[in-house]
Amino acid sequence: xxxxxxxxxxxxxxxxxxxxxxxxxxxxxxxxxxxxxxxxxxxxxxxxxxxxxxxxxxxxxxxxxxxxxxxxxxxxxxxxxxxxxxxxxxxxxxxxxxxxxxxxxxxxxxxxxxxxxxxxxxxxxxxxxxxxxxxxxxxxxxxxxxxxxxx
Numbered sequence: 001x002x003x004x005x006x007x008x009x010x011x012x013x014x015x016x017x018x019x020x021x022x023x024x025x026x027x028x029x030x031x032x033x034x035x036x037x038x039x040x041x042x043x044x045x046x047x048x049x050x051x052x053x054x055x056x057x058x059x060x061x062x063x064x065x066x067x068x069x070x071x072x073x074x075x076x077x078x079x080x081x082x083x084x085x086x087x088x089x090x091x092x093x094x095x096x097x098x099x100x101x102x103x104x105x106x107x108x109x110x111x112x113x114x115x116x117x118x119x120x121x122x123x124x125x126x127x128x129x130x131x132x133x134x135x136x137x138x139x140x141x142x143x144x145x146x147x148x149x150x151x
Contacts, residue, residue: 004066005139006138006140008139009139010138014051014052015052018045018048018049018051018052019048021044022045025037025038025041026041058116058138059138064115065117067087067112068111068112069087069090070109070111071087071105071106071107071108071111072087078102082098082099083098083099083101084096084097084099085099085105097115097135098133098135099115099134100135100137101134101137103137109142110142110143112141113137115136115137115138116136116138118133118135
């Protein structure tokens with residue numbers, strides 16, 4: 001299974017960031033002879049490894065969905081790093097999603113989102129919108145006219 005480019009980019013950034021933080025922490029701990037910093041770096045490596053493995057298993061098992069549409073409405077919740085978006089799908093229906101993270105999106109632009117599939121508990125459906133969990137975005141891309149709709 002080949003990873004879509006937005007997912008591959010985000011996965012590469014995740015691996016490189018965790019690797020860089022771990023290596024920098026190890027180097028600084030040896031230079032300063034600080035065992036506490038070395039243990040913290042090991043903790044970052046372990047926690048980062050768990051996150052990388054979870055991300056990889058999600059992608060490899062195809063536990064994500066791809067949704068394409070034109071962005072009709074966007075509301076950013078900066079306090080909780082969430083976006084409430086409404087997409088107009090190709091069949092004319094509107095779909096609202098609450099996404100995790102911060103993104104710069106333009107209304108009226110076509111997007112493709114890769115969203116992690118997670119089971120929804122019965123209690124989550126009854127929660128007010130502000131308390132509902134956000135969907136994890138594995139990647140997103142802006143679509144051009146050549147790859148999307150034809151005029």
